[in-house]
Amino acid sequence: NAGVMQxxxxxxxxxGQEARLRCSPMKGHxxxxxxxxxxxxxxxxxxxxxxxxxxxxxGMPKERFSAEFPKEGPSILRIQQVVRGDSAAYFCASSPxxxxxxxxxxFGPGTRLLVL
Amino acid sequence: xxxxxxxxxxxxxxxxxxxxxNCTYSNSASQSFFWYRQDCRKEPKLLMSVxxxxxxxxxxxxxxxxxxxxISLLIRDSKLSDSATYLCVVNTRGDYKLSFGAGTTxxxxx
Numbered sequence: 001n002a003g004v005m006q007x008x009x010x011x012x013x014x015x016g017q018e019a020r021l022r023c024s025p026m027k028g029h030x031x032x033x034x035x036x037x038x039x040x041x042x043x044x045x046x047x048x049x050x051x052x053x054x055x056x057x058x059g060m061p062k063e064r065f066s067a068e069f070p071k072e073g074p075s076i077l078r079i080q081q082v083v084r085g086d087s088a089a090y091f092c093a094s095s096p097x098x099x100x101x102x103x104x105x106x107f108g109p110g111t112r113l114l115v116l
Numbered sequence: 117x118x119x120x121x122x123x124x125x126x127x128x129x130x131x132x133x134x135x136x137x138n139c140t141y142s143n144s145a146s147q148s149f150f151w152y153r154q155d156c157r158k159e160p161k162l163l164m165s166v167x168x169x170x171x172x173x174x175x176x177x178x179x180x181x182x183x184x185x186x187i188s189l190l191i192r193d194s195k196l197s198d199s200a201t202y203l204c205v206v207n208t209r210g211d212y213k214l215s216f217g218a219g220t221t222x223x224x225x226x
Contacts, residue, residue, distance in 0.1 A: 033212065042120065042203065042216035043160065059213070091159055095212075105214065107159040 002027065004094050004108035005074075012114045013082050021077040021111045025094030032075040033105060034067060037089040049075055082115045089113075117142050122204050122217035129194050129224055136190040137220045139204030146215075148207040149180055149187050153200045154219060160203055163189075194224045 005024040013019050025032050030051050035043040046059040049069035057067065064082075069075040079086055089112050093105040122139040129135045141149075149166035164171070166178040166187050177190040191198055204217035 031212075035214075035216075040124075040218065042218040043214070044216070045213040048212055056213075089157075105212075107161070109159050112157070 004029075004092055004106050006090075006092050006108035006111050008111060009109060010112050010114070012116060014116050015083055016081050019079040019082050019086070019113055019115075021079075021090050021092075021113070022074040023077070023092030023094075023108055024074040025092075026096075026106055029094035029096050029106075031095045032069050033093045033095070034075075034077050035091045035093065037091065037110075039088070043091060046077075079113075082113075084115045087113055087115045118217075119143060119215040120204050120206050120217035122220045124218060124220060126221040126223050129222070131194055131196060131224055131226055133194050133224075134190065134192050135194055135222055136188060137202070137222075138186050138188045139217050139220075140184075140186045141204075141206045141215070142185070143206065143208060143215075144185060146185075146206045146208050149178075150205040150207070151176075151178060151187075151189050152203040152205050152216075154203055155200050160205075160216075163202070191222070194222075196224050196226060198222060199224045 007022050032049045034046040037043045047067045048056040064080045066078045089110045091110045092108045095105045120141050127135050151163040152160040153163045154160045164173045166180050170179045175192045179188045201219035201221045203219045206215045
């Protein structure tokens with residue numbers, strides 16, 4: 001049973017470009033969470049999605065960031081017009097049930113975004 | 117004030133030593149507590165849950181002090197493979213958001 005998959009693992013963008021990060025949850029999981037880890041900081045919750053629904057995006061920056069989890073395909077975290085401050089590791093987690101405790105949130109290997 | 121605060125370390129200890137460190141949390145309504153381990157440039161992995169009465173998992177012992185709002189992790193008989201960053205994670209019951217500390221780095225030397 002494959003774990004949570006994220007790609008790309010590393011992404012380099014120049015300021016002003018767009019970044020698209022993909023997350024495929026574990027088989028049978030319909031809940032996806034995105035976290036961001038800035039250098040020397042803890043992971044910070046960004047957004048919680050179910051298939052075709054954004055449940056909670058309270059941790060998302062108001063501008064340039066968006067997320068989706070379509071009926072088919074992976075969840076996408078999209079960052080438009082990237083700036084150097086967006087450089088971070090972006091982790092996706094998935095779970096089979098809502099309001100999961102941490103035991104049932106499984107993390108992917110992360111995408112490391114570097115903005116030049 | 118940060119939701120979860122940890123001493124960043126690093127804690128440099130020889131093999132076989134005991135090392136212990138704490139984390140404090142600000143939300144008194146927090147109900148679930150965990151220690152995660154994060155190896156360099158990898159994803160966090162659950163190490164152990166922390167229960168009110170304290171609990172052990174092999175060489176690892178976790179304690180919870182609700183009155184003072186801190187949790188601790190103790191590692192006995194340290195191994196080289198214990199070198200990692202240990203993340204304190206707090207979850208308020210019914211809330212799927214996990215609050216992570218910035219981590220405590222432990223380096224075990226031969």
